Amino acid sequence: MPRNGTGFRDAMDWLHTWFGVVLAAVLFAVFWMGSLSVFDREIDRWMIPETRLPASPGDISYDRLLQSALTRTGDSPYLNFVAPDAREPSVRLYYETAAKTFEVLHLDPRSGQVIDVTDSLAGTGFIFPFHFGLHIGWADLGYWIVGFAALSMLLLLISGLFIHRKIISEFFVFRPTKNPRRALLDLHNLTSLIGLPFYFLITFSGLLIFAFLYFPWAGAEPFDGDAARLYAETSGAFEPAPRTGEAAALGSIDAMKASAEAMWSARVDGPVEADIVRVINHGDASAAVYFRSTFPRHRVILSEHVAVFDGASGELLSDFRAGPVRRVSAWIEGAHFVQFGHWPLRWLYFLAGLSGCAMIALGQLFWLHARTDRSGADPAKVRVVRALTVGAVTGLILATAAFFLVNRLLPAPASWLGLDRAGLEVAVFACVWILSFVHAALRGRAAWSDQAYAIAALASLAVLLNWASTGDHLVATATQGLWSVLGMDVVLLTGAIAAATAALRLERERRATAPEGAIVRSARRGAQRIAPGTTQQ
Amino acid sequence: MIIDTLLLLLAAGASLVGCACLALSQDRHLLAVADHRRHPPRTPRHTRSLGWYLLATSLLACTLRDGGAFAALLWPLVVGTSAFAVALTLTYRPELMRPLLGMKHDTSQARRT
Numbered sequence: 001m002p003r004n005g006t007g008f009r010d011a012m013d014w015l016h017t018w019f020g021v022v023l024a025a026v027l028f029a030v031f032w033m034g035s036l037s038v039f040d041r042e043i044d045r046w047m048i049p050e051t052r053l054p055a056s057p058g059d060i061s062y063d064r065l066l067q068s069a070l071t072r073t074g075d076s077p078y079l080n081f082v083a084p085d086a087r088e089p090s091v092r093l094y095y096e097t098a099a100k101t102f103e104v105l106h107l108d109p110r111s112g113q114v115i116d117v118t119d120s121l122a123g124t125g126f127i128f129p130f131h132f133g134l135h136i137g138w139a140d141l142g143y144w145i146v147g148f149a150a151l152s153m154l155l156l157l158i159s160g161l162f163i164h165r166k167i168i169s170e171f172f173v174f175r176p177t178k179n180p181r182r183a184l185l186d187l188h189n190l191t192s193l194i195g196l197p198f199y200f201l202i203t204f205s206g207l208l209i210f211a212f213l214y215f216p217w218a219g220a221e222p223f224d225g226d227a228a229r230l231y232a233e234t235s236g237a238f239e240p241a242p243r244t245g246e247a248a249a250l251g252s253i254d255a256m257k258a259s260a261e262a263m264w265s266a267r268v269d270g271p272v273e274a275d276i277v278r279v280i281n282h283g284d285a286s287a288a289v290y291f292r293s294t295f296p297r298h299r300v301i302l303s304e305h306v307a308v309f310d311g312a313s314g315e316l317l318s319d320f321r322a323g324p325v326r327r328v329s330a331w332i333e334g335a336h337f338v339q340f341g342h343w344p345l346r347w348l349y350f351l352a353g354l355s356g357c358a359m360i361a362l363g364q365l366f367w368l369h370a371r372t373d374r375s376g377a378d379p380a381k382v383r384v385v386r387a388l389t390v391g392a393v394t395g396l397i398l399a400t401a402a403f404f405l406v407n408r409l410l411p412a413p414a415s416w417l418g419l420d421r422a423g424l425e426v427a428v429f430a431c432v433w434i435l436s437f438v439h440a441a442l443r444g445r446a447a448w449s450d451q452a453y454a455i456a457a458l459a460s461l462a463v464l465l466n467w468a469s470t471g472d473h474l475v476a477t478a479t480q481g482l483w484s485v486l487g488m489d490v491v492l493l494t495g496a497i498a499a500a501t502a503a504l505r506l507e508r509e510r511r512a513t514a515p516e517g518a519i520v521r522s523a524r525r526g527a528q529r530i531a532p533g534t535t536q537q
Numbered sequence: 538m539i540i541d542t543l544l545l546l547l548a549a550g551a552s553l554v555g556c557a558c559l560a561l562s563q564d565r566h567l568l569a570v571a572d573h574r575r576h577p578p579r580t581p582r583h584t585r586s587l588g589w590y591l592l593a594t595s596l597l598a599c600t601l602r603d604g605g606a607f608a609a610l611l612w613p614l615v616v617g618t619s620a621f622a623v624a625l626t627l628t629y630r631p632e633l634m635r636p637l638l639g640m641k642h643d644t645s646q647a648r649r650t
Binding site: 191 | 545559560563611614615617620627628
C-alpha cells in the first residue's frame with residue numbers, strides 16, 4: 001500500500017500519510033472536543049445541576065442582578081453578565097476579584113439570588129477551551145499546536161483528494177465483507193467525502209478565528225502597533241479609563257440596555273438583543289457599561305454591535321457596528337461557533353464533527369492494518385502507533401466519560417492535594433487518559449475492545465448516577481422540558497450502546513483473524529526448535 | 538412552524554432520494570440493487586439528471602426555509618447525511634432501494650416496446 005514512486009500522486013500520498021499519522025491524535029482531540037462543544041452549555045446543565053432552571057420568561061432586571069451580585073463580589077472593576085437563554089437559564093457572571101483573578105458566579109434571573117453551584121469547569125470551562133487550546137497555556141503553545149494541526153488538516157484534505165483516484169465512481173462504495181484494509185479505506189474515504197464541505201469550512205474558519213495570533217503583523221502594522229486601537233476599531237473593544245477614586249452612583253443599566261437595543265434594531269431589520277452586559281469600574285466616577293450582541297439567534301454573523309454608556313450620566317460613549325471587512329470574517333467565524341438558534345443545523349454540526357472523528361480514526365486504523373503482519377508479529381512502529389492511536393481515540397473518549405462520571409461522584413467540598421473540586425475532575429480526566437495509553441501499550445490489539453467496554457460501562461453509569469444524584473431521569477426531564485439534560489443522557493446512552501456493540505464485534509474479529517494467541521505461537525515456536533519440520537506452518 | 542417542518546422534511550427527503558438516484562445511475566450500484574430475474578440491469582437514462590434536480594430542490598427548500606446564509610451551511614450537511622445513508626443502504630439493505638428502480642425500469646421498458 002505505501003507507494004514508492006516519485007510522481008505527484010506519490011508525493012501527495014507521502015504527505016497525507018506522514019501528516020496523518022503524526023497529527024491524528026491532535027486532530028482527533030480537536031474534532032472530539034469540538035463536537036462536544038456544540039453542546040457545551042447543555043453539558044454545563046448536566047454537570048452543574050443547580051442551573052437546571054426552567055426557562056425564564058420575559059425581561060430580567062440587570063440592576064437587581066447587579067445589587068445581588070455585589071453582595072458576593074464586593075466592588076469589582078469588572079463585572080460581566082452573560083444573558084440567559086433557553087440553553088442557559090441562569091445568568092453567568094464573570095468578575096475580577098481583589099486578587100486580580102477572575103471568578104464565575106451563577107445567578108437566578110428571576111429572584112436575582114446567587115446560586116450555590118457545583119464547582120465544575122464543565123462544558124464551557126473545560127471541554128470548549130480544550131478544543132482550541134488543549135489547555136496548554138505555556139507560551140500559547142496549545143493554540144499553536146491546534147493551529148498547526150488545522151493547517152495540516154487542510155493539506156490532508158487536499159492531498160487526500162489527489163490520492164483518491166475514483167472519487168466519483170466509488171463515492172457511495174463501502175465493502176465491509178472484503179478484507180479489513182479494503183473496508184477501512186472505503187469507510188475512511190466515505191466519511192471524508194460526505195463531510196468534505198464541512199471539514200473545509202470548519203478548519204478554515206477555525207484558523208481565521210486565531211489569525212491575529214499567527215499573523216500579529218496583520219493587526220499591528222495597519223495600526224502602528226497600537227493594539228488598543230486595533231481592537232477598538234475592529235471589535236468595538238472599550239478601553240476603560242483609569243479609576244478616579246471619586247465615588248459615583250451608577251445609572252439604570254436596564255434603561256441603557258433598552259436604549260442600546262433600540263439603536264441596534266433600527267439599524268438592521270429585526271430585533272437585536274444584548275447578551276453581554278459588562279459593568280466597568282463600578283462605584284467610580286469613571287464607571288462605564290458595555291453592551292454587546294454576540295450571538296444573534298437568526299443570523300450567522302457574530303459580535304456585530306457594541307454600545308458603551310457612561311455609568312453615572314448614561315451618555316452614549318461608543319456606538320460600534322463592525323465594519324464591512326470585519327463583518328465578512330465575523331460571518332465565517334459565526335459559521336464555526338454555531339451559536340445561533342437553528343437546532344437541526346446544530347445537531348448536524350455535531351454529527352458532522354463525529355464523522356470527522358471517525359474519518360481521522362479510520363485513517364489511522366487503515367495505516368495500522370496496511371502494515372500489520374498476518375502472522376501476528378507486528379513491527380515495533382506498528383505497536384507504538386497502535387498504542388498511541390488507542391490512547392488518542394478510545395482513551396480520550398474514555399477519559400471524557402470518566403470526567404462526566406466523576407462529576408456525579410465527587411462531593412461538593414471535595415479537595416485533595418491542593419486541587420479544588422473542579423481541579424479534581426480535570427485530574428481524573430488526565431489520569432484516565434494517561435492510563436489508557438499505558439493500558440494500550442500493555443494489551444496491544446486487545447486494548448480496543450477493552451476500552452470500548454469501559455466506555456460503555458462509564459457512560460451508562462454516568463446516566464444512572466445523574467438519576468441517582470439529581471432525580472432527573474429520562475421521563476422526568478422529558479416531561480419537565482429539561483431538554484439539555486435529556487439530550488445529554490440520550491447521547492450518553494447512545495454512545496454506550498455504540499461502544500458496547502463495537503466492543504463485541506472487535507472481540508469477535510480479533511478471535512477470528514488471530515486465532516493463535518501469544519501462548520500458542522510461542523508453544524509452536526518452541527516445538528519447532530526441538531523438532532524442526534514436525535509442525536505445520 | 539408547520540411550514541418550517543415541512544420544508545425541512547422536503548429538503549431531507551429530496552436530498553435522500555436525489556442521492557439514491559445518483560447512486561443508482563452508476564452501474565455497480567444498479568447491479569447491487571436490481572433483481573436479476575425480473576429486471577435485467579440497464580442504466581436508467583434520466584436517473585442522474587433526476588438526482589441533480591432533486592438535490593437542487595433540496596437546496597431550494599433550505600433557502601426558502603432559512604434564507605441563503607443558513608442554506609449554505611445546512612444544505613451541504615443534509616446532502617452529506619443523505620449520501621452516507623444511501624451508501625450504508627447499498628451495503629447492508631440494497632433491496633430497500635428497489636422501489637426507486639421499479640419506477641424507472643417501467644418507463645424504459647415501455648419505451649422499448
